[in-house]
Structures are given as C-alpha cells and as structure tokens.
Amino acid sequence: MPRVLFFNQTGLYGGAERSLYDLVTNYPGHCRVVLMQAGPLYDDLITAGVDTPVLGGGFQRATRRKWITLTIRLYSPIVVAIGLVRLSRGYDLIYANSMKAAVIAVLTKPFHRRKMVWHLRSLLIPEHFSPLARLVARWCGNWGADLVIANSDATARAYQSNGGKCLPVRAYNGFSIEKFRPEKRAELRAQLVVEHGLDPTHPIIGMIGRIGPWKGQALALLGLSMGTDWQLLVVGEALFESENFRQDFHESATRYTQTCNVFCLGHRDDIAEIMGGVDVVIHASTLPEPFGRVIVEAMLAGTPVIATNGGGVPEIVQNGVTGRLITPNSATALATAIEAALRETEQSRSMAVAARRYAEQHFALELTLPPVWQALRTMAAQSDGTENAPAVAAGAHESSIKG
Missing domain, CATH: 3.40.50.2000 (Glycogen Phosphorylase B;)
Incomplete structure (x- = not known):
C-alpha cells in the first residue's frame, strides 16, 4: 500500500x-x-x-x-x-x-x-x-x-x-453498521423519554447534524408549529457558522421551546442511540446536499426517514420504498410527510426495514x-x-x- x-x-x-x-x-x-x-x-x-x-x-x-x-x-x-x-x-x-x-x-x-x-x-x-x-x-x-x-x-x-x-x-x-441496533428501538426510546423528560405518548421527531443556515433547522421549527403534539429533538452545534448566526438560532429555538416541544441537545456522541430512540428522523436541508450521512445513519438505526429531494439524497433514499422525499424549503411538505409517517405506521415500518437492508448492502x-x-x-x-x-x-x- x-x-x-x-x-x-x-x-x-x-x-x-x-x-x-x-x-x-x-x-x-x-x-x-x-x-x-x-x-x-x-x-x-x-x-x-x-x-x-x-x-x-x-x-x-x-x-x-x-x-x-x-x-x-x-x-x-x-x-x-x-x-x-x-x-x-x-x-x-x-x-x-x-x-x-x-x-x-x-x-x-x-x-x-x-x-x-x-x-x-x-x-x-x-x-x-x-x-x-x-x-x-x-x-x-x-x-x-x-x-x-x-x-x-x-x-x-x-x-x-x-x-x-x-x-x-x-x-x-x-458506516460501521454494528453500532446501530434497530432491535432495541423500544428500549432506546424509553431511555430518551427518561433522560429528557419527554411525554412517552407523543411522537418524538429527531433532527440530527450540523446546525447551519441551509441545514434546515429553522424550517423544521416552522414545520413543527403545524403539528399538535410533536416533540422535536435538535442534536448538533453550529460549528462553522458566525457567532451572530449561533445566537440567532438559539434565540429562535428558545422561543419555540416555550411554545412547542423543542429540545436542543447540542453535541452528542451517542448518535446511534438517539437515532434509534426517535420515531422519525427528518433531513430538511434547504439547499442540495452532496451526500447525507444522517440519512444513512437513520436507515441503519431502523428509523423512518424524511429527507429533502436534491443533490445526492435520491442516491440514498428511494421515495416510498426506503423513505419519504419532500420538496426542498417547504415547511408544509415537511409537516405533511411527518403526519403521514406517524399515521401510516405499517408502511413506515416496512420502509424502515427496507432502508436498513439497503444501507447494509450499500454503505457498510x-x-x-x-x-x-x-x-x-x-x-x-x-x-x-x-x-x-x-x-x-x-x-x-x-x-x-x-x-
């Protein structure tokens, strides 16, 4: 070599x-x-x-x-x-x-x-x-x-x-697929509920990844306001952004936290466990993504995924088969997809199983x-x-x- x-x-x-x-x-x-x-x-x-x-x-x-x-x-x-x-x-x-x-x-x-x-x-x-x-x-x-x-x-x-x-x-x-344990999703969800004081009867939505102007966290907060009992976990930090952006984001998240169920967890090392514990993972980038690591991690965790249709994302997710693809920069499309994922539980479960299998076969x-x-x-x-x-x-x- x-x-x-x-x-x-x-x-x-x-x-x-x-x-x-x-x-x-x-x-x-x-x-x-x-x-x-x-x-x-x-x-x-x-x-x-x-x-x-x-x-x-x-x-x-x-x-x-x-x-x-x-x-x-x-x-x-x-x-x-x-x-x-x-x-x-x-x-x-x-x-x-x-x-x-x-x-x-x-x-x-x-x-x-x-x-x-x-x-x-x-x-x-x-x-x-x-x-x-x-x-x-x-x-x-x-x-x-x-x-x-x-x-x-x-x-x-x-x-x-x-x-x-x-x-x-x-x-x-x-990806190291052995880190993800889809068979323990119920146990991981219970751990999240206890750790963050969540309501176990309400859906838990996960948005995980670097926080940035085009990464879609602001869009997710807007989409969340269209739901009734959703709980949003935002995991990640604004590592490469300006101090003004970081301050604006945290102020916005604080306002939503007071009116909606938003929990900003910051940087976490237990990403595989969080991925497995939420009910749906959303990827809401407002601009095309080159790849989309978070999407593959959600698939490996056995969690239903909703992702923006653009860039390299369609190479990972087949719409309606391994996940749901949505129109970029649309809070309404995001909210509609979340509602469908939570309502059509059997379809979401079958897509998550297919997604896990596809990720194992292509991204190990x-x-x-x-x-x-x-x-x-x-x-x-x-x-x-x-x-x-x-x-x-x-x-x-x-x-x-x-x-």
Whole structure:
C-alpha cells in the first residue's frame, strides 16, 4: 500500500471529518494526518494511535485587534504550506480531504512533488460557492489533482459541470453498521423519554447534524408549529457558522421551546442511540446536499426517514420504498410527510426495514473502503510521466464504489 499523508483543515467534526476518521483508522498501510486546527477529531485520532501533527493553528483565531487577526490569517497558511512540504517527505500521496486542503496541496505541489488525491465532498454549484470559489476548484481539479474522488454521483456531476476535465471516482461514505441496533428501538426510546423528560405518548421527531443556515433547522421549527403534539429533538452545534448566526438560532429555538416541544441537545456522541430512540428522523436541508450521512445513519438505526429531494439524497433514499422525499424549503411538505409517517405506521415500518437492508448492502465500511484503497494503489503505481495530468483510476465508474 502507498504511504499516504491525509490533509484536512479542521479538527472539528463535520461529515467530511467523520468520513476521514473512518478512512484513516481503517487504512491498511502507513499513513499520517495533518490538520490545520486541533479539536475533537485530533483527540480521537491520537487516541486511536494515529500520528496527527497540527500546523498553523487553523484559520479561525480572532482577537479584538483587527491587525493581529489579519496577521494571523495571513501567516497561518504560510506556516501550514511550509509544514506540509516538510511532512510530505517519505510519503507517496497527499490526500486532501477538503477544498481548503486541496488549494494548499496544489499551491505547494512544485515543492512537495507528491501525487495528490482530492476527496471532493461539496457540490460545486452557485447555491453553495461563489464564481471565484468555483474557478479555484476547477483549477485545483484540472491542474493539481492526480485523482478526484467524489462522495456521490451528484457531486461528480457538479464537478464536471463546473469544468472538471477528469471523471471522478465515486466513493460513498461508509458506516460501521454494528453500532446501530434497530432491535432495541423500544428500549432506546424509553431511555430518551427518561433522560429528557419527554411525554412517552407523543411522537418524538429527531433532527440530527450540523446546525447551519441551509441545514434546515429553522424550517423544521416552522414545520413543527403545524403539528399538535410533536416533540422535536435538535442534536448538533453550529460549528462553522458566525457567532451572530449561533445566537440567532438559539434565540429562535428558545422561543419555540416555550411554545412547542423543542429540545436542543447540542453535541452528542451517542448518535446511534438517539437515532434509534426517535420515531422519525427528518433531513430538511434547504439547499442540495452532496451526500447525507444522517440519512444513512437513520436507515441503519431502523428509523423512518424524511429527507429533502436534491443533490445526492435520491442516491440514498428511494421515495416510498426506503423513505419519504419532500420538496426542498417547504415547511408544509415537511409537516405533511411527518403526519403521514406517524399515521401510516405499517408502511413506515416496512420502509424502515427496507432502508436498513439497503444501507447494509450499500454503505457498510467493509464494502466502501476497498475500492478506495485500490484507487490509491493505482494512482501510486502510475509512472512519473503522468504526474502532471489529472488522472482517473482505470474504469472510473466501473471501479467506483458501488456501496
């Protein structure tokens, strides 16, 4: 196996970082992780025995003196770039796990002279990125990356529509299915009721994931107001958002808590247990999602799922078979789907069983990781003559992860 230097900009957990942890801790060869910022991911990697240096202190430091903040933001990328070149010695590949990481890896490629893999986990569409950001992404893919891996077909299509010349290898996120125990749903529900003082006779709705302007928490609060006795558990934090957004969200959630049954639980490590304890999991992103980890986790937990129809979500959920898909940015559609899921219990139960089976067959780690390893071996084995041209593992879509 090639020696791989994984590179990510943050030590905070988002979906990309959870996937990175699974990649690194299961990698069958020698690897190392470079982060630009410490955090829970750093702590978990160290606990797992993974060498994880932190360079530059990240880009998120701020002080009351603007000139100090500006100096830090200008100085940190330089420190990271120098450190990345130094640490790349002895490695075959640099594996950029984010767009920021990819930019730095490409800019420093004349110095580190390593083949670069870019794991693209974002939809390069106007709703998510500015024209300049999409231009930079196109440059990274066409002139710097030797291999592009996309986390869904939707992500791959958006990459090519943005001017990407190569055909990305599609690699769905993988999951440890043994963490989820659908046979214990009644027991897990009872635990949630006791822990949070819920009414056991009223439905429990779960919304789990990073809180953000387009992640749909505000829409969920509005949809909740259309129900009569629903209890909403909001799990997650606004990790990468501004302080103003965090304050506005918590004020809004507090107002709903006083009039409706809303419980904001913040960050939790027992996601599998919460997923299994709620009656329905909702995914209400107002913009297209590249993938949708929360949806797969709900399916593995055996919990009925309602998700926004867009981006990579239809690759996970088949409407009316493994879950319910709704029109984006519609509180009415969300409320209607929740009512149907709670009213049509037999149909919801059968869809949840089918969803669990589908997730096991397509998203288990033991199925999703080997094709990634093969793509890395292929890339490392390529002759030096192909190093400066974007490349794809042989038979990209045929060898891309099927599940």
